[in-house]
Amino acid sequence: MRPRDLASLLALFATGLRAAAGTEQCDGPARQPQPTTVLRKSLLCNYDRLERPAKDLANATTVAVLLWLKSFDVNEMSHGHSIDIHTWTAWSWMDDYLTWDPKQHNGIEFLHFRSYEIWIPELVLQSPAEFQSLANFFSDGKCVVRHVGHVVCIASSAYHAQCDGDLASWPFDSHRCELVLTALEDKENSVNLTVMDTGISTLDLVPNRDWELVAVNASVSTEHALFGGQELSVLYEFTIRRHSSLYMAVILAPLLVLAVMTAVSFWISPDNTARVTLCCLNLVIHCLCLQNLMYVIGSNGETCPRIVLLYRDSLVLVLAALGTAVLAMRASRPRAAAAAPPPPWLGAAALLLVDNPLGRPLLAGRLGPQVFPRKQSGDEEAADIIENSEDIGPSKLPLDQWAFLVDVLDRAMFYVYLIVFHILLIARVS
Known part of the structure; x- marks a missing residue:
């Protein structure tokens, strides 16, 4: 190989390495980072998203949950009924490490984050038939953080709940379905759940052709505490009725x-x-x-x-x-x-x-x-x-x-x- 060809090959290889590393030089003027970018990097510096964001770990973190119902499907099986609920889930809490003074950061009062960038509570769905983690739904949610540390995240999610299977009144039967959301935390890092507003909204619900959603209710319960302690859970109750015409x-x-x-x-x-x-x-x-x-x-x-x-x-x-x-x-x-x-x-x-x-x-x-x-x-x-x-x-x-x-x-x-x-x-x- 001639020396000229070898030099061209080495130059091409070096260019590829710089492109892969994102350090390729450009001829344009240098761009100044936006104030929001500077603030985001400052807040996430040394931020541990696996640690509960409470400066005083003796105080429990309260997480408020709200479900926006979009649609639901009922599964009629020989061993009982179940319901698949498709929702937008919003949950909020206070993060002591995501606070700043808007006067020192160009009047910025809120920032947008992805849920995988910050700490989020790990919620689990409890039902008589299964124990399901909701981390897959909440790992790519969109979050808004206010300067006081108030975090609100929203993500598309789906829940599976069991219903009572009594068909004595068929085809005029009604069924009660329930699901329980609990935070998967130990007693030292306790997280308590509560409801935001009424806890559930049906304004955007798409009607089901075969079933009618008669009533929904969200309440805070201690009966379903995951570790038998004082952790609070949110109990959702759905009453559905079959269209019998x-x-x-x-x-x-x-x-x-x-x-x-x-x-x-x-x-x-x-x-x-x-x-x-x-x-x-x-x-x-x-x-x-x-x-x-x-x-x-x-x-x-x-x-x-x-x-x-x-x-x-x-x-x-x-x-x-x-x-x-x-x-x-x-x-x-x-x-x-x-x-x-x-x-x-x-x-x-x-x-x-x-x-x-x-x-x-x-x-x-x-x-x-x-x-x-x-x-x-x-x-x-x-x-x-x-x-x-x-x-x-x-x-x-x-x-x-x-x-x-x-x-x-x-x-x-x-x-x-x-x-x-x-x-x-x-x-x-x-």
Whole structure:
């Protein structure tokens, strides 16, 4: 290699070293540092960001926290619910080593720092499921320091909180979620937490499509002290409620349709096979709906959701309607009805029901008293029976008696079904 080439290579290498070290010479005029830059360097000189900034370590540092809620997501899991909360977190405290006199520094009253440049409290999130450090969120926050040493930092953060998993009122269920913020400090360097203003703000909250944030609360608590001492923690409570309009349309409305099908079955002629078919179809649809509810809701421990109990009770009523349809079809067959007339006590009970003012609407216009004559004395009873038998015909008397009893049974079951279903609907849904 020629000496000239070697000299050029060494000059190029030296230029690269100066550029890497930031000491490359420039031809422009030297720039005077800004007063804020001078003040920042002066304050951070010999500043230890790992040491709690209190000149008297016997005094605890009080840190005030404020959450600006931005959005939240609810996770529905088989073992319980949880909520992911996305916020802007602001926290403030007094730093005894970041103070200055504005008169001696061009009237500067506040400075901007990054949170990794100064001491910040190490906060942890406590919940029944986890113990999470928030250092990753707060390590790159933006801080404003006033000349009296008051520090305010803000950072984007996300919290994970557990909720109670009771689904007994599904889909009208509400859940209470809580999270606890505690400062990770020992007892010698104690840090106490408190709330700034109300502790939480929902002015910028983006609504959730599936859940409504009903109430939020922030309070100072000593029950969750990390080391069992007098450290104060901040307890955040969130109450969320499910939007139930969609579930009412796709789950409760079909149940009402099935209830109408059940009620209509009592008005179909007992000798019509479509009645039994309708009840069987109703039964199958109930079973499919229960399977779908099991898939949508999942397990709820020992407490069964009331909407599932309502479907179960409606299924039992459909079974009763199916049994009534089969019994009515059996009693309405001419051969079976002619084989044996109904017991006298059964006819007397039917007449007692029809004669009651509340039971008269059951069989308006039916021939109850003609097919089941009332008891009379002596010759009047015999003459009345013979007269009614001549009007109806001996061969049709048992058949009409069974038909009358079937009509009473159908109408009575119809009204009983309406009353029972309305009671169940009010009890389960409310």
